Amino acid sequence: MAGVTDRPFRQLCKKLGAGYAVSEMAASNPKLWDSVKTSRRLNHDGEIAPISVQIAGADPAMMAEAAVFNANKGARIIDINMGCPVKKVCNVASGSALLRHEDLIARILDAVVSACAPLGVPVTLKTRTGWDRESRNAVRVAKMAENAGISALTLHGRTRADLYTGEAEYDTIRAVKAELDIPVIANGDIDSPEKARRVLDYTGADAVMIGRAAQGRPWIFREIDHYLRTGETLAPPSxxxxxxxxxxxxxxxxRFYGEHTGVRTARKHIGWYLDGLPGADSFCARMNLIDNTRDQxxxxSDWFDIISRDGEPYPAPVAEALLAA
Known part of the structure; x- marks a missing residue:
């Protein structure tokens, strides 16, 4: 979710019911800490607590240093990324590539937990079920994490080789939960309140983590929260x-990105919000040509005014006709 879960998006998700939101993956290499990209990812000014920073890397000492650096900048939870399947991350033996090297996993876990313990900062782990389906090692890695002092484990129910294809392995999450005493958070394909309830019931997990399903739909958190508390479905936003x-x-x-970067990085968010709405495809094609934030x-604003009245949508054929006029 790098490039998506920046501070503005995390803030909005928290306001709409997310109990917890982790920062974008931050590099553990100190040489990158002053770069524009990493500086933005580590910017938590005014963010709703608790602040959690996710770090990635393959060097135990460097990971420990990064954990302390971020704790001193305000992080109250450090999350270790061993789940990212992106090629450029795996090519430097970070993210889910670590699942092929359990000895290195153990050294990273020990180094980061030991560095954070004197600061009173808990460490969590985000991982996958294995490198590929022939080498699933989620239970073994989870036990290593618990023994190292990891406070909670988030498990995405896919191997690295699966990327985001196929269906999440809730059986594996269930098996991991059965072996651990620390909290287990289920992740993968949870895109509705009803799905969240089913996954919690089946896996026995202590919580669910939402990723891609929140893109363009940050209110999914309040919908899930309401359903889990009451069993009732919350009405979608008008x-x-x-x-x-x-x-x-x-x-x-x-405000966060500035004019040049802001107008460009906002395009994907706008597309996600409007996906499936009347005339959205043609509007987004035009909107992507706008090069300043004011006009964007x-x-x-004008698009919503055209397709709806008093906060409610016109029927699709009417909205399409109005947009074409």
Whole structure:
């Protein structure tokens, strides 16, 4: 979720019911800490607590140093990334590539936990079920993590080789939960309140983590929270509320990234919010040509005004006709 779960997006998700949000993956190499990209990823100014920073790398000493650096900058939880399947991360033996090297996993876990213990900062681990389906080692890695003093484990129910294809392995998450005393958080393909309930019931997990399903739909957190507490389905946001949430998100996004980067990085968020709505494809094609934040914000605002009235949508054929007019 690097490039997605920046501070503006995390803030919005927390306001809409997420109990916890982890930062984008930050490099453990000190040489990168002053770069623009890493500096943004480590910017937590005004963020709703608790602040959790995810670190990635393959050198135990460097990972420990990164953990202390971030704890001193305000992180109250350090999360170790051993789940990222992206090629450029795995090519430097980080992320899920570590699942092929259990001896290195053990050294990283020990180094980071030992460095954070004097600071009173708990360490969590995000991982996958294995490198590929022939070498699943999630249970073994999970036991190593618990023995090393990891406070909680998040498990994405796929191997690295699976990337994001196929269905999540809830059987593996269930097996890991049965072996551990620390909290286990289930992740993968959880895209509705009903799915969250089924996954919790089947795996016995203590919580669920939402990733891609929150793109363009940050209110999924309040929907899940409400359903888990009451068993009732919460009504989706009106077009009026969706408009206000997106425009608020864009305002915060522009302030965070500035004009040049802000207008470009906002495009993907706008596309996710509007996906499947009347006339969204043609609008986004035009919107992607806008090169300044003021006009981009106004275009989104005007689009909602055209396809809806008093916060409620026109029927699709009417909305399409209005957009074409």
């Amino acid at each position: 077009y009026g509320e969706m408009r206000e949430l997106l425009l608020e998100h864009l305002d915060d996004h522009y 914000w106004r275009a989104v």
